[in-house]
Amino acid sequence: MRLAELSERSGVSTPTIKYYLRERLLPPGRRITATQSEYGEEHLRRLRLVRALIQVGRIPVTTAREVLAAIEDDSLNHHHRLGAAVEALPHGPEADETDPATAAARRTATELLELLGWRFNLEVTAASRPFGMLVAAIAALDHLGYACDTAHLLPYARQAEQLAVFDLDLVEEFPTPEGQVEAAVALTVLYEPVLLSLRRLAEAEESNRRFGTDG
Amino acid sequence: MRLAELSERSGVSTPTIKYYLRERLLPPGRRITATQSEYGEEHLRRLRLVRALIQVGRIPVTTAREVLAAIEDDSLNHHHRLGAAVEALPHGPEADETDPATAAARRTATELLELLGWRFNLEVTAASRPFGMLVAAIAALDHLGYACDTAHLLPYARQAEQLAVFDLDLVEEFPTPEGQVEAAVALTVLYEPVLLSLRRLAEAEESNRRFGTDG
DNA sequence: CGCATTGGAGAGTGTCACTATCTAAACATG
DNA sequence: CATGTTTAGATAGTGACACTCTCCAATGCG
Numbered sequence: 001m002r003l004a005e006l007s008e009r010s011g012v013s014t015p016t017i018k019y020y021l022r023e024r025l026l027p028p029g030r031r032i033t034a035t036q037s038e039y040g041e042e043h044l045r046r047l048r049l050v051r052a053l054i055q056v057g058r059i060p061v062t063t064a065r066e067v068l069a070a071i072e073d074d075s076l077n078h079h080h081r082l083g084a085a086v087e088a089l090p091h092g093p094e095a096d097e098t099d100p101a102t103a104a105a106r107r108t109a110t111e112l113l114e115l116l117g118w119r120f121n122l123e124v125t126a127a128s129r130p131f132g133m134l135v136a137a138i139a140a141l142d143h144l145g146y147a148c149d150t151a152h153l154l155p156y157a158r159q160a161e162q163l164a165v166f167d168l169d170l171v172e173e174f175p176t177p178e179g180q181v182e183a184a185v186a187l188t189v190l191y192e193p194v195l196l197s198l199r200r201l202a203e204a205e206e207s208n209r210r211f212g213t214d215g
Numbered sequence: 216m217r218l219a220e221l222s223e224r225s226g227v228s229t230p231t232i233k234y235y236l237r238e239r240l241l242p243p244g245r246r247i248t249a250t251q252s253e254y255g256e257e258h259l260r261r262l263r264l265v266r267a268l269i270q271v272g273r274i275p276v277t278t279a280r281e282v283l284a285a286i287e288d289d290s291l292n293h294h295h296r297l298g299a300a301v302e303a304l305p306h307g308p309e310a311d312e313t314d315p316a317t318a319a320a321r322r323t324a325t326e327l328l329e330l331l332g333w334r335f336n337l338e339v340t341a342a343s344r345p346f347g348m349l350v351a352a353i354a355a356l357d358h359l360g361y362a363c364d365t366a367h368l369l370p371y372a373r374q375a376e377q378l379a380v381f382d383l384d385l386v387e388e389f390p391t392p393e394g395q396v397e398a399a400v401a402l403t404v405l406y407e408p409v410l411l412s413l414r415r416l417a418e419a420e421e422s423n424r425r426f427g428t429d430g
Numbered sequence: 431c432g433c434a435t436t437g438g439a440g441a442g443t444g445t446c447a448c449t450a451t452c453t454a455a456a457c458a459t460g
Numbered sequence: 461c462a463t464g465t466t467t468a469g470a471t472a473g474t475g476a477c478a479c480t481c482t483c484c485a486a487t488g489c490g
Contacts, residue, residue: 003436011314015480018437023478028437035436035486048358054478055308056355061478079426086415092408093270099226118420130415137408140271143263144401148409155381156406157413159374164417166370168425186359188418191371193307193352194363195414196407198372200301200345202379203403205333210383211294218467230449233468243468250455250467269447276447 002029006039010047017047023061025050025068049186057189063090071181078177085185091129095136105138105148112150116157167191217244221254225262232262238276240265240283264401272404278305286396293392300400306344310351320353320363327365331372382406 007014020026026046029037046068053059053067070076070084095102110126113119125131141148167187174180222229235241241261244252261283268274268282285291285299310317321341328340340346356363382402389395 011311013480014436016478019479022438031437033436033487035438036488037437045359052355052359056352058307060476077426079422082422083419086419089415091412092273096226113416118416121423125416125419128416128419130412130419133408134412134416137271137405137412140267141401141405141409144260144267144405146398146401146405152385153409153413156378156410157417159377160410160413160417161421162374163371163414164421167414167418168421170367172425183361184418184422186356186361188415190352190356190359190361192411192414193348194356194368195371195375195410197306197345197349197352198368198375199378199382199407199410200304200403201328201333201340201343201349202372202375203382203399204298204301204340204343204345206376206379206383207294207297207399208336210387211292228449229467231447234448237469246468248456248467250469251457252468275445 001039001044002036003039006043006047009044010051012047012051020047020050023065025061025065049182052186053189056193059090059189063088067185071185078181081181082184085181086188087129089129089189091133092136095132095139099139101139101142102135105135105142108138108149108153109134112153112157115150115154116161163195216254216259217251218254221258221262224259225266227262227266235262235265238280240276240280264397267401268404271408274305274404278303282400286400293396296396297399300396301403302344304344304404306348307351310347310354314354316354316357317350320350320357323353323364323368324349327368327372330365330369331376378410 001009003014003017006012007017010017012020017026021028026043029039029043031037050064050068053064054061059067066088067085070081070088073081073084076084095105106126109131110122113122113125118125138148138153167184170187171180171184174183216224218229218232221227222232225232227235232241236243241258244254244258246252265279265283268279269276274282281303282300285296285303288296288299291299310320324346325337325341328334328337333340353363353368382399385402386395386399389398
């Protein structure tokens with residue numbers, strides 16, 4: 001298929017596809033002549049993944065390129081490819097290391113991991129970007145005067161453990177390693193809005209249950 | 216306190232505070248003279264909330280203004296103020312209504328709400344922005360070929376129910392209605408990065424448990 | 431033959447969260 | 461009272477980002 005058909009079947013405009021090609025989010029097609037290339041189903045699939053990551057997952061273009069590169073990195077195994085891809089995802093602003101609240105938050109987060117027994121590699125985890133994201137969020141809550149200690153966090157973390165089991169069960173349904181890694185990234189990113197919207201809906205439901213009938 | 220002190224105690228630069236004043240994210244101070252105003256502790260508190268919403272919660276400035284207005288809207292009660300504030304939060308791109316996948320996603324989401332028994336007001340819920348966010352995310356997963364039916368979603372939704380109970384328990388610890396509404400918004404927004412980072416950490420842990428030792 | 435499409439590249443657009451610069455008034459210090 | 465700093469208020473500029481536009485020459489297609 002050529003550019004116009006790729007555009008039509010994906011719903012992405014041709015200038016945008018050209019932009020993605022330029023940014024190397026999409027591999028170049030097979031060159032037919034000096035002015036034409038042939039694209040296959042794998043281009044369509046990749047394009048849809050790129051779109052979903054950028055539009056639904058809100059991932060910056062340069063970051064998406066790194067995530068996709070990690071998915072395809074043949075020098076890494078299964079588990080490490082997924083780790084590299086997740087590490088490349090956006091994680092919000094870095095924690096302010098000069099702030100004492102950050103140091104306290106880091107202690108709280110470390111204590112939480114110990115309580116959970118997530119210690120497959122505590123040094124690696126504590127240097128990871130999701131851990132930094134957690135530290136920054138705890139510090140922000142602390143700044144606002146909302147207590148956020150391990151007692152508050154533990155139930156959330158237990159829920160997260162359950163979610164991870166669901167996620168990995170889904171991933172293991174895919175037969176090939178490539179399919180599993182791609183699925184892991186796609187499901188990590190695309191289930192985030194699912195989870196957040198369900199939480200907001202559940203909060204509305206619970207709020208109505210508790211406060212709803214009083215006016 | 217005056218501008219310089221507000222800046223120092225909040226860690227926000229004076230030009231940025233002026234910008235927030237201009238954008239009405241922060242109420243004006245009490246005018247002392249033609250060129251000076253006095254700010255109180257409530258300004259400091261509000262400023263920290265604004266910062267947390269924008270920097271940690273990644274909420275656009277104009278959206279933050281609407282959220283804050285909803286918190287303070289005296290014409291609404293407790294529950295509806297929270298609803299209005301959550302409704303004002305960003306929810307990602309709208310679902311493409313011309314896409315048949317969107318219609319299918321909407322059916323799936325509606326069926327899910329029925330299964331859950333979240334039917335305090337199904338028409339209202341189905342028109343809400345979190346519901347639209349859920350529909351868009353399901354449609355995106357469908358586009359990528361990842362099955363996302365009620366069987367897959369139900370465990371996530373059950374987890375979300377649990378989370379909402381924790382959240383509302385936390386909210387009810389605050390004594391005043393104003394404090395509760397502000398806490399509900401702050402906790403809704405600021406626990407999102409907590410939840411997402413914990414999920415990513417839990418996935419890394421679970422991935423290691425399943426695939427980690429094979430190389 | 432003539433019109434549309436393509437690959438490629440550079441420049442332009444719109445949004446967003448600041449950030450810089452200015453002015454006149456007023457405070458702070460010696 | 462002189463001098464330097466701070467302030468409110470307003471306008472304009474910045475840098476990042478995700479496109480989007482425009483152009484060109486070569487090619488495909490009817």
